[in-house]
Amino acid sequence: MGKTFHKILSCVILILLCFLLTVPRLGKSAERNEECLKQEVISFFYCDYDNDGNEELLTVEADSLEQFTEEGKPYGNRICVYEDYSFDSNGSLIPGTVQYTKDKSALKPLRIHAGDINGDGITEIGIVTYKMTQFHPVMAERPFFYAIDGDNLVKVWLGSRLSRPFKDFTLNDIDGDGIDEIVAIEYLEDKREVFAVYDWQGFGFDMKCQSEPYGDISFTHDRHRKCDKLTVLADVEGILELSADETHVTVKKGELDK
Numbered sequence: 001m002g003k004t005f006h007k008i009l010s011c012v013i014l015i016l017l018c019f020l021l022t023v024p025r026l027g028k029s030a031e032r033n034e035e036c037l038k039q040e041v042i043s044f045f046y047c048d049y050d051n052d053g054n055e056e057l058l059t060v061e062a063d064s065l066e067q068f069t070e071e072g073k074p075y076g077n078r079i080c081v082y083e084d085y086s087f088d089s090n091g092s093l094i095p096g097t098v099q100y101t102k103d104k105s106a107l108k109p110l111r112i113h114a115g116d117i118n119g120d121g122i123t124e125i126g127i128v129t130y131k132m133t134q135f136h137p138v139m140a141e142r143p144f145f146y147a148i149d150g151d152n153l154v155k156v157w158l159g160s161r162l163s164r165p166f167k168d169f170t171l172n173d174i175d176g177d178g179i180d181e182i183v184a185i186e187y188l189e190d191k192r193e194v195f196a197v198y199d200w201q202g203f204g205f206d207m208k209c210q211s212e213p214y215g216d217i218s219f220t221h222d223r224h225r226k227c228d229k230l231t232v233l234a235d236v237e238g239i240l241e242l243s244a245d246e247t248h249v250t251v252k253k254g255e256l257d258k
């Protein structure tokens with residue numbers, strides 16, 4: 001009995017040793033892939049953030065889908081950038097090789113997008129966070145912007161808030177000057193909603209113009225990549241296009257509604 005047991009034990013140890021010696025060790029990139037792909041994608045955005053001609057995939061990923069803001073929105077733990085991506089037969093997004101990953105659990109990131117907010121030719125990564133700040137100690141969504149520099153996320157602007165409580169915002173070169181503005185849907189005190197456009201002013205954003213008030217407005221353009229034209233729904237007027245100059249936000253009938 002004892003000899004048989006020892007023979008079986010020896011065989012098991014031998015098999016384990018063979019397995020460990022033959023399995024290839026994970027490289028750094030593969031380890032990163034393992035780390036990211038076990039998580040849930042909360043938000044994603046396609047863009048060529050490093051201007052090399054190839055589009056990357058930016059994601060906010062979560063350890064679980066059980067983390068929510070008070071408004072019921074899921075938030076994540078990690079920011080990832082993938083060199084490539086594909087789709088399965090059901091059209092589901094499959095992230096490719098991880099280029100960058102950073103644990104940002106403290107920010108409670110809800111959404112990721114990107115644009116050149118300050119006109120220096122470098123794409124900033126916009127992260128909508130859910131946190132308190134020193135001067136506004138309540139949990140709220142806040143627009144933070146970073147530049148990716150090697151393995152670091154370098155702070156560009158960490159916005160405490162916009163002029164008013166906002167429902168949503170996006171980045172778009174709405175005035176055609178080559179620099180992306182923050183275009184926000186904000187609440188007035190009487191609960192009506194307006195589009196507000198914010199320009200970079202060297203150290204932060206200033207609101208430069210806003211639209212007429214509406215009862216209920218929302219963005220309808222593709223939120224996963226940069227768009228040439230912002231399209232919106234405002235009350236019951238159908239698809240509308242948004243543009244702006246220095247003093248006015250113009251809302252007009254969109255192509256989709258003609």
Ligand SMILES: [Ca+2]
Nearest residue numbers: 048050052054
């Ligand atoms: Ca690229």
Ligand SMILES: [Ca+2]
Nearest residue numbers: 116118120122
């Ligand atoms: Ca920039």
Ligand SMILES: [Ca+2]
Nearest residue numbers: 173175177179
């Ligand atoms: Ca612009």
